[in-house]
Amino acid sequence: MKRWGLTLGSFICCGLVAVGMLLQLTVGPVRWDAMAWPANIIVLAVLLLGIISMHLLRKKVRLFRWMATLQAGIPAMVACAMLTVLMGVTRQIPSGHQPMEPIGITSMLTFWPFVLSYTWLVVLVGMVCMTRLVQPSLQSIPFLLNHLGLFIALVAGTLGAADMQDLRMVVQEGKTEWRAVDAQHRVHQLPIAIELHDFSMELHETSLAPKSYSSAVTVYTKRGSSVDDTIRVNKPLAVHGWKIYQYSYDEARGQESDISVFELVRDPWLPYVYIGIFMMLAGALSIFIGKKW
Amino acid sequence: MVTWNTLWLFALLAWICWTVAAVLSLRGKRQKAVYLLTICGLLIFGSYIAMMWISLGHPPMRTMGETRLWYSLFLPLVGLITYSRWHYRWILSFSTLLSTVFICINILKPEIHSKELMPALQSPWFAPHVIIYMFAYATTGVATLMALWQLCKKQDQLAAIDNLTRVGLSFLTIGMLFGALWAKEAWGTYWSWDPKETWAAATWMCYLIYVHLRKSRPDAVTPALLWQVVCFMCLQMCWWGINYLPSAQGASVHTYGG
Numbered sequence: 427m428k429r430w431g432l433t434l435g436s437f438i439c440c441g442l443v444a445v446g447m448l449l450q451l452t453v454g455p456v457r458w459d460a461m462a463w464p465a466n467i468i469v470l471a472v473l474l475l476g477i478i479s480m481h482l483l484r485k486k487v488r489l490f491r492w493m494a495t496l497q498a499g500i501p502a503m504v505a506c507a508m509l510t511v512l513m514g515v516t517r518q519i520p521s522g523h524q525p526m527e528p529i530g531i532t533s534m535l536t537f538w539p540f541v542l543s544y545t546w547l548v549v550l551v552g553m554v555c556m557t558r559l560v561q562p563s564l565q566s567i568p569f570l571l572n573h574l575g576l577f578i579a580l581v582a583g584t585l586g587a588a589d590m591q592d593l594r595m596v597v598q599e600g601k602t603e604w605r606a607v608d609a610q611h612r613v614h615q616l617p618i619a620i621e622l623h624d625f626s627m628e629l630h631e632t633s634l635a636p637k638s639y640s641s642a643v644t645v646y647t648k649r650g651s652s653v654d655d656t657i658r659v660n661k662p663l664a665v666h667g668w669k670i671y672q673y674s675y676d677e678a679r680g681q682e683s684d685i686s687v688f689e690l691v692r693d694p695w696l697p698y699v700y701i702g703i704f705m706m707l708a709g710a711l712s713i714f715i716g717k718k719w
Numbered sequence: 720m721v722t723w724n725t726l727w728l729f730a731l732l733a734w735i736c737w738t739v740a741a742v743l744s745l746r747g748k749r750q751k752a753v754y755l756l757t758i759c760g761l762l763i764f765g766s767y768i769a770m771m772w773i774s775l776g777h778p779p780m781r782t783m784g785e786t787r788l789w790y791s792l793f794l795p796l797v798g799l800i801t802y803s804r805w806h807y808r809w810i811l812s813f814s815t816l817l818s819t820v821f822i823c824i825n826i827l828k829p830e831i832h833s834k835e836l837m838p839a840l841q842s843p844w845f846a847p848h849v850i851i852y853m854f855a856y857a858t859t860g861v862a863t864l865m866a867l868w869q870l871c872k873k874q875d876q877l878a879a880i881d882n883l884t885r886v887g888l889s890f891l892t893i894g895m896l897f898g899a900l901w902a903k904e905a906w907g908t909y910w911s912w913d914p915k916e917t918w919a920a921a922t923w924m925c926y927l928i929y930v931h932l933r934k935s936r937p938d939a940v941t942p943a944l945l946w947q948v949v950c951f952m953c954l955q956m957c958w959w960g961i962n963y964l965p966s967a968q969g970a971s972v973h974t975y976g977g
Contacts, residue, residue, distance in 0.1 A: 503928045510917060514917040583909060696903075703896050703909075
């Protein structure tokens with residue numbers, strides 16, 4: 427049974443790599459930007475429904491029963507580790523660029539075999555979590571913290587990546603602005619607007635280099651509410667899911683700058699990633715403290 | 720006023736306590752004295768750090784020398800926790816030795832104290848991230864040495880190797896997640912797959928495989944021992960190997976000394 431299980435696991439991983447190579451050659455690298463809302467929530471629903479239905483059918487289908495075993499998990503971990511090592515020994519190109527060679531391993535995050543192997547691992551982790559979730563017990567808590575935490579962090583982090591927005595907004599003193607640009611210089615209209623009252627800067631007494639700078643602003647939301655605050659470096663303002671950072675100013679005019687540049691970040695899946703991370707932290711502590719493994 | 724010049728005095732007193740405790744535990748004698756002396760040493764060294772904190776006006780975590788103070792304190796502490804958990808007689812000698820190395824560096828190379836850290840490292844996450852990783856490196860290093868020992872001499876050490884690996888893995892996990900939380904706060908992403916992070920993920924996965932392999936095939940001893948060595952080689956790549964790796968040149972924010 428064990429030998430058979432490990433062999434099957436290895437075959438499936440080799441199959442996934444082969445299928446991944448075919449996909450890579452036919453449809454090209456994985457398009458993560460296509461995962462933006464609402465595609466990601468649909469993928470999440472399909473993933474969870476798939477895991478739950480496979481779990482419910484486990485008594486009838488031997489394959490689904492096997493998926494929650496170590497014999498399935500170990501080959502999947504080996505496949506992911508090997509692809510990660512491959513990523514570690516090849517120079518990776520920055521995200522958003524095409525791979526440097528025809529195979530695609532210089533852009534491992536969009537390399538189908540890599541993505542499929544990790545997806546397979548996540549599905550297996552989900553399956554093994556189900557077996558513990560349906561029979562809750564105190565002994566399962568460390569196990570679930572580790573496995574379910576990893577599942578939540580990986581799924582939320584990966585599916586949520588396309589929804590993260592990181593924009594720059596330039597505002598003139600006395601003006602109100604609601605448009606911002608992304609890294610590809612595309613203009614976005616935002617549901618919040620920033621009115622800049624005053625940009626101010628403190629200088630170092632000797633070098634006259636900027637010591638700190640800040641912007642007195644009012645932030646308006648589409649719903650009609652507004653917030654008055656001063657945004658400083660390392661002191662961002664959080665409004666309606668957006669985090670507004672003091673980013674820059676008119677550097678040619680320095681202290682006399684009448685504009686302020688803000689960085690606006692929105693990451694709606696962040697709380698779920700944090701839940702996963704904190705579960706894993708608690709799980710790691712429970713390994714160290716726990717009485718029996 | 721406490722300065723670096725008085726470090727040797729506190730360090731010497733703490734070192735005497737830790738060394739006597741380590742020798743006693745090695746001989747398996749006087750359990751109470753082992754605990755008392757180790758705690759005494761921790762209090763002496765801890766009070767030095769506390770006084771440094773007060774005289775500096777901020778926690779001493781800003782320079783490499785200051786972070787080494789924390790290693791020197793935490794190593795015997797975690798050694799004591801491990802000792803109380805599994806009663807390995809040698810663990811306190813090991814933690815004391817490591818701590819001594821860091822104290823000696825701090826006493827012999829005082830010029831490093833004045834150097835400021837680069838801006839990205841001026842974060843409260845820096846010290847715990849590094850200290851936890853260093854402890855993980857230390858425990859997994861011992862596990863590997865024991866695995867090599869068992870491979871050559873055929874003496875059964877597997878239970879201790881498993882325990883050390885699990886402790887190491889749990890610290891690797893905590894260090895990695897602290898790094899992710901820090902990165903999110905400082906750079907806006909938890910995980911940017913820079914070469915150090917890629918190798919950290921590979922290393923973490925290797926130790927996960929070890930733990931699951933031991934559970935799946937408890938009888939497969941030699942493969943497990945060999946895999947333990949593979950894990951540690953992966954860890955070395957992550958720790959310093961990437962500094963020499965062509966694919967990682969200029970691509971990592973983690974390379975030391977650059």
